[in-house]
Amino acid sequence: MDKTDYDVVVIGGGPAGSAAAWELRDRRILVLEKTHRLGGRLFSMSRGDYWLNLGGHLFPAPGSHMRNILHSIGLDIIRIPGNKFAIYWGGKVYAPKSVSALPLTLAMSFRERVSLAAIGLRILKAVKGWQQQMQIVYGESNQVRRARVARYMSDISFRDFIGRPPRRVEQLFQSAARRAAAEMEDQNAGVGVSLFGAVWAGKGDSMAVNLNGGSGRFGEVMMELLGDRVHYHASVTSVAKTGDHVTVTYDMNGVSHSVTATQVIVxxxxxxxxxxxxxxxxxxRATLRKVQYGPFPTMGIITDETGPMPYDDIYAITTPDASFDMFFNHANPLRTGPRKPGGSLMVYSGGTPAREMLKLSDEQIRDTYLADVFRMFPQLKGHIKETIVQRWEPGNTYRPAGFNFDPMLAYCERDDVDIHFAGDYFAEIGNMEIATGSAHEAARRARVRLMSRERKAQTSRAADAPTARSA
Ligand SMILES: Cc1cc2nc3c(=O)[nH]c(=O)nc-3n(C[C@H](O)[C@H](O)[C@H](O)COP(=O)(O)OP(=O)(O)OC[C@H]3O[C@@H](n4cnc5c(N)ncnc54)[C@H](O)[C@@H]3O)c2cc1C
Known part of the structure; x- marks a missing residue:
C-alpha cells in the first residue's frame, strides 16, 4: 500500500463531519470545509448575556451520540423550562400546561374542536407506535434501529394521515408540519408523527435542552480542538478512487488542490x-439525488426590553396566523434567577411559504417577520436591538411517502469500500443526532478498513523481507 497524504479525509464540517473527525482524531486526518467555520446548520453568535440563534438548537437526550460528544469536548447543556407547544391563534397566544388541553382551550367552532380532538387522538396513538419503534433492542445495531424507525408510517403522506379537516384546523397542522421544512403532502406520515413525538412525550420529552452559550459553541470548540487539521474555504469538487487510494480535489481561494487518502468520509x-x-x-448516487430538502429562512432577534415579557415562560410557539411558522424564545432557559434586561428570539418559515419568502430581499423578510412579531407582542415595539436574516438552503431534510433508502443502507453494510457517507439524511427527518450517529458509524467503518489495510500491508512487507537464511 503506497503511503497516502492522510489516513482519512472528512468532507464537510457540520455536526456529522466534525463528529467523524473528532472520533478519528488519533489518525492522520484532514477536514475540508467550504465555509469559514465548523458547525454547519448549528449556528449561533454570542451577544452579552444571550446568544443570537440562527440554526438548530434543540439537543437530544442523555446517552445520545451528540450528548456524548458534548461531554467529551467539555460543553454543558441547559434545561429548557418553558412551554414548547404554545400556539398563536386568532390574535392570542395559548400556552396550556398539557398539549391535550389545546382542543379544549383554543377559540374555535364546535365542528373545529371535534375535528382537532379526533386528529389529536389519532396522532397520540401514532406517537405511541413511533415511541415503540424508537425503543432500543439489545443486540440490534443503531443503523438497523434507525431504518426500522424510518419505515414507520412511511407509505402514506402526512396529509393522507390527517385527511381534510376544516380550514382553520388544517392551518394549525400545516404550520406544525412545516418544522420538517415541507408541506404535509410532501412528507410521509412518520415524519409528521415524529415531529409531534419529539415534543409530546411528557416527562420523557426527548428534546428539552439547549447548549449553554448557544448551538454555535459546538462548532467553535471543534475549531479550537481540531486546529490546523481543518482547511476552511475549501470546497470539494471531486472524490475519486485512484488505484488503492482515494483522491480528493478541492478549490481553495481560487486554486485547485488534490490530496490522497486511504479513507474518505463524505x-x-x-x-x-x-x-x-x-x-x-x-x-x-440515484438515492442520494432523491433525498429531499426544504429551505428555512430564519431571523434571529436581539431585544433590549427592561421588564418581563408575556413569553418569558414559553420556549416555542407554533404560529399558523403569521408569516413565519415558528417563534422561539431563546432566552427562556436563562430565565431562572432575577430577570435580566433584553432577550433573544428567533422565527422561521418552512414549506411553500419559506420558498416564497426566499424570493424577497433580507430587508423585506425582516420587515414582514417583524410586522407579525409586533402583532403577536406589541410590547416589543421600540425594543428591537438587532436582527439577522439567515437563508438556509438546505434547511432540513425529510422523506416523502414511499422513499426507498435501501441502496444506501446496503452500501453501508459493505466491507470493501473506502468512501463512506454520513449526514442527517440517514433518517426520515434531519436532526443533529442522526448526523452525529451516522458519522460515528462511518468513522468506525473507516477505522476498521484502515486497520485491515494496514495489517495486509504489514503482512506483505514481512513476506517480502529477506529471511536470515536467504540473506
Ligand atoms: C433553522 C434550523 C433549525 C433546526 N433545528 C434543529 C433542532 O432544533 N434540533 C436538531 O437536532 N436539528 C435541527 N436542525 C437540523 C440540524 O441543524 C441538521 O440536521 C444538522 O446540522 C445536519 O448536520 P450535517 O453535518 O449532516 O449537515 P450540515 O450541518 O449541513 O453540515 C454540512 C457541512 O458541509 C459543508 N459543505 C457542503 N458542501 C461542501 C463541499 N463541497 N466541500 C466542503 N464542505 C462542504 C457545509 O458548509 C456544512 O458546514 C435545524 C436546522 C435548521 C436550519
Missing part, C-alpha cells in the same frame, strides 16, 4: 454528495 448534504463523489454504485 459529510455534506446528499445532493452535494451525489455531485462530487465518483466511483460509487449508480443506485447509491
Amino acid at each position: 459529510a455534506v448534504p446528499a445532493y452535494q454528495a451525489a455531485e462530487i463523489t465518483r466511483d460509487i454504485p449508480e443506485d447509491v
Whole structure:
C-alpha cells in the first residue's frame, strides 16, 4: 500500500463531519470545509448575556451520540423550562400546561374542536407506535434501529394521515408540519408523527435542552480542538478512487488542490454528495439525488426590553396566523434567577411559504417577520436591538411517502469500500443526532478498513523481507 497524504479525509464540517473527525482524531486526518467555520446548520453568535440563534438548537437526550460528544469536548447543556407547544391563534397566544388541553382551550367552532380532538387522538396513538419503534433492542445495531424507525408510517403522506379537516384546523397542522421544512403532502406520515413525538412525550420529552452559550459553541470548540487539521474555504469538487487510494480535489481561494487518502468520509448534504463523489454504485448516487430538502429562512432577534415579557415562560410557539411558522424564545432557559434586561428570539418559515419568502430581499423578510412579531407582542415595539436574516438552503431534510433508502443502507453494510457517507439524511427527518450517529458509524467503518489495510500491508512487507537464511 503506497503511503497516502492522510489516513482519512472528512468532507464537510457540520455536526456529522466534525463528529467523524473528532472520533478519528488519533489518525492522520484532514477536514475540508467550504465555509469559514465548523458547525454547519448549528449556528449561533454570542451577544452579552444571550446568544443570537440562527440554526438548530434543540439537543437530544442523555446517552445520545451528540450528548456524548458534548461531554467529551467539555460543553454543558441547559434545561429548557418553558412551554414548547404554545400556539398563536386568532390574535392570542395559548400556552396550556398539557398539549391535550389545546382542543379544549383554543377559540374555535364546535365542528373545529371535534375535528382537532379526533386528529389529536389519532396522532397520540401514532406517537405511541413511533415511541415503540424508537425503543432500543439489545443486540440490534443503531443503523438497523434507525431504518426500522424510518419505515414507520412511511407509505402514506402526512396529509393522507390527517385527511381534510376544516380550514382553520388544517392551518394549525400545516404550520406544525412545516418544522420538517415541507408541506404535509410532501412528507410521509412518520415524519409528521415524529415531529409531534419529539415534543409530546411528557416527562420523557426527548428534546428539552439547549447548549449553554448557544448551538454555535459546538462548532467553535471543534475549531479550537481540531486546529490546523481543518482547511476552511475549501470546497470539494471531486472524490475519486485512484488505484488503492482515494483522491480528493478541492478549490481553495481560487486554486485547485488534490490530496490522497486511504479513507474518505463524505459529510455534506446528499445532493452535494451525489455531485462530487465518483466511483460509487449508480443506485447509491440515484438515492442520494432523491433525498429531499426544504429551505428555512430564519431571523434571529436581539431585544433590549427592561421588564418581563408575556413569553418569558414559553420556549416555542407554533404560529399558523403569521408569516413565519415558528417563534422561539431563546432566552427562556436563562430565565431562572432575577430577570435580566433584553432577550433573544428567533422565527422561521418552512414549506411553500419559506420558498416564497426566499424570493424577497433580507430587508423585506425582516420587515414582514417583524410586522407579525409586533402583532403577536406589541410590547416589543421600540425594543428591537438587532436582527439577522439567515437563508438556509438546505434547511432540513425529510422523506416523502414511499422513499426507498435501501441502496444506501446496503452500501453501508459493505466491507470493501473506502468512501463512506454520513449526514442527517440517514433518517426520515434531519436532526443533529442522526448526523452525529451516522458519522460515528462511518468513522468506525473507516477505522476498521484502515486497520485491515494496514495489517495486509504489514503482512506483505514481512513476506517480502529477506529471511536470515536467504540473506
Ligand atoms: C433553522 C434550523 C433549525 C433546526 N433545528 C434543529 C433542532 O432544533 N434540533 C436538531 O437536532 N436539528 C435541527 N436542525 C437540523 C440540524 O441543524 C441538521 O440536521 C444538522 O446540522 C445536519 O448536520 P450535517 O453535518 O449532516 O449537515 P450540515 O450541518 O449541513 O453540515 C454540512 C457541512 O458541509 C459543508 N459543505 C457542503 N458542501 C461542501 C463541499 N463541497 N466541500 C466542503 N464542505 C462542504 C457545509 O458548509 C456544512 O458546514 C435545524 C436546522 C435548521 C436550519
